[in-house]
Amino acid sequence: MFKSLKSGLAKVFANQKIDQNTIRDFEDLLITSDVDVETSELIASKLANEKFSNAPSLEEIQSSLSKIINEIVSTNIKKIDYKNNAKPYVILMVGVNGSGKTTTIAKLANQFQKEKKNVLLVAADTFRAAAAEQLNEWADKIGTDFVRDADKSDPASVVYKSIAYANKNNIDVVIIDTAGRLQNKTDLMDQLGKIDRVLKKHDETLPHDSIISIDATTGQNALKQVEEFNKFTKITGIIMTKFDSNAAGGTLVSISNKTKIPILAIGSGEQISDLIDFDPEQFSNNFIKN
Template structure:
């Protein structure tokens, strides 16, 4: 049909000529419009879904898929992993062996930056103006003095003296580690002319102080290093933990301040910490330190230290030793060997053998004095750790039984917390007198 006829018939019959010839084209305009709008809407919807390409961050899930075994393993061992985290945190000290091994080379550099020494010296400096030595001593003996003063007050308050009161007092004195002899001398003194009379607790404490001073007075002797020996050899002995190494360091400082040249021998070769501690003290006080690797022969080290000290003409050689239990014969035999080696250089050395005693050990200190006295020939004592937990009365019992000189007492960790022993101060402090 020609284009003209088609146009005429279309106008005449309302556009039937425009009907499509195929069924697919037989869609009404309205439907066509709807379809068009649907496609328009669906097209953006299709574009929006890519936008949440949020799934595509999820596509690391496939990337994590190779890691899936790891994820699964983590899930399976999650509790174990958590548990391991704490040990690892706890094992942060595990580097200690490594650090301890590395310290020897680093110790000299670390000394100046070590917070602990700096803190100690600062604290000591800040406390020094406020607290006198006697106040520190009194505080250190507070446990013993409190037990004594409380017991005395409970017995001698508004009562007349009789035999039962003296027995009670004797028990209290023995429990305070003063020893049977001292306890009896105090009760004997009280009983003189005082039966059936009231005695004030203050009077009893004054008598206690006087009797303790009588026992301690003869043993309160300073350490004499001016006896014409060069080097003057001091061997420090004692049980582990009694403060030998710290006492050597403090003593080295005192001697250096007096103008003496000092050499330190790190004879506690079993503990790396002891060797490093002594090196730090040496750096602080300007003292040369003779040291060997951990586990080295202590007797060989003592021999080398004696030779060095002689060659360099130092005034004082302080030799540290490993802590030994007094009931371990093989360890005590080794101490005897150290002494024999020292005598090869100088038959009169060591010129002083000082035993450090921990004031918190009580009666056990008596057996330490006895055994170390037999093996090493102890010539003097240093009582350490006289702090609030100390049982200081044991020093009175030791003095009464062995009459060994007491050179120093220590009441803390500070550099200046080691002082020459004073019998009067000690007696006043333990009796709770001002």
């Protein structure tokens, strides 16, 4: 992970100089690591303003950069706060196709189960029969409750019913799986808006969390995804999936800087235990130094 940035930094700052030329090359390097232009400029200007000795070593530059990145990615650090909140605590999982929603739900459910919470998984991806099956299998494996509706039914309907089910069955945490949708497909985004509104009919504080799963290898489009989904349900947290694959890492830096929405956790594989809390310092060190 992040290999390109480290070797790139060594090249850009080989002459141990921080001047207009190296700063420009550094900005270009960030952009090739999936950091957006504005955020790249911000990081570069912060670096240019750092007080260095005459010929700063690569290590000095790296330390300073990792501090700068850490400042950006540690805005609004947050965990899912389901323990001290309303019962049931309702989490809506959204995101584009294949971004890891269903797998991440299984990982979260597994964590909550371990904490002795009663969990309900809701299949609001009614487009594909296989989608509900996939969630059902996870529910069986982890041992959570599960509700679904007939295929092709209105997903808002099963969502509405699920809250009544949760109230009746002493459920602590409800996690709703939604169909993957591209953020520019208006009809599908409207449908998501309807799911959000139906939840608010039960209780206007619902959903307590709307989490978007973002494939860490997505690049610049990730920002657009967060911004668009946020128009239909207020996004309260981000889970970056597939961090074990060849992610450049810059996507996460950009999203943190531009949206200020907390990164809740990171998906590090396909197994149920492959979900780790986001650690800004560790991320920043890896991003710059590894």
